[in-house]
Amino acid sequence: MQYVAPERGKIERGKKKKGAGRKAKEDCLFCRVAARKPAGENLILAVSPLALVMLNLYPYNVGHVMVAPRRHLASPGGLDPDEAAEVNAWIGRVVEALRREYRPHGFNLGANLGRTAGAGIPGHLHWHVVPRWNGDTNFMPVLGETKVLPEAIDRTYGRLKKALDGESRRRAR
Ligand SMILES: [Zn+2]
Numbered sequence: 001m002q003y004v005a006p007e008r009g010k011i012e013r014g015k016k017k018k019g020a021g022r023k024a025k026e027d028c029l030f031c032r033v034a035a036r037k038p039a040g041e042n043l044i045l046a047v048s049p050l051a052l053v054m055l056n057l058y059p060y061n062v063g064h065v066m067v068a069p070r071r072h073l074a075s076p077g078g079l080d081p082d083e084a085a086e087v088n089a090w091i092g093r094v095v096e097a098l099r100r101e102y103r104p105h106g107f108n109l110g111a112n113l114g115r116t117a118g119a120g121i122p123g124h125l126h127w128h129v130v131p132r133w134n135g136d137t138n139f140m141p142v143l144g145e146t147k148v149l150p151e152a153i154d155r156t157y158g159r160l161k162k163a164l165d166g167e168s169r170r171r172a173r
Contacts, residue, residue: 025072030124034070040157045094045164050086053094053164055157060130062151063102063160065094068126075113076125087127093171094129097163104131 025031034052038044043055045065056064067090069083079087095107108130112119 024123028072028124029121030068030070030126031072038161040154040161043153043157045157045161046090046168048086048090050083051090053090055153055160056128057153059153059156060108060128061132061136062156063098063104063131065098065129065160066126067091067094067129068124072124074123074125076111079125091127091129093164093167097160097167098129098131100167101159101163102131105134106132108132 030052033042033044033054034047036042036044036047038046043057044052045055046053047070050071051067051069053065053067056066067087069079069087071083073079076084091109095109098104098107109127111125111127113122113125115122
């Protein structure tokens with residue numbers, strides 16, 4: 001139980017400078033979408049009590065999904081066990097939904113911590129789930145070059161939303 005104490009202390013300290021925290025959250029894409037309902041316009045595929053799932057507007061590949069805790073925090077060390085479990089469960093469901101709908105040959109799963117590591121939103125921890133196909137290597141972005149994806153993002157949203165809802169139902173049974 002001792003490891004819980006520093007986290008609680010951090011929360012208490014955080015409360016004192018509430019204004020600064022609120023500003024960071026307003027600027028944060030994940031915090032903004034966490035309050036919304038899943039819809040094609042906002043690219044949110046699912047919101048659960050502790051986690052959210054959304055398509056990446058700037059995908060590395062077709063079906064590039066991001067899974068994040070709803071709480072604004074930068075590092076996996078700060079996740080509660082319940083949050084970590086929920087995020088992990090979504091990563092698993094997303095992989096299975098993508099597998100079923102897109103038949104990729106492989107996946108990249110990972111989080112970029114800090115700008116140096118490539119994080120676009122370093123303040124809010126999130127995992128990337130990127131399906132991969134044989135021969136798509138030359139398709140990956142080089143120095144931020146714009147690339148043409150073989151499927152429009154609203155089409156990807158529709159396919160994946162359906163597959164993910166099906167995956168959630170399958171698990172609930
Ligand atoms: Zn946030």
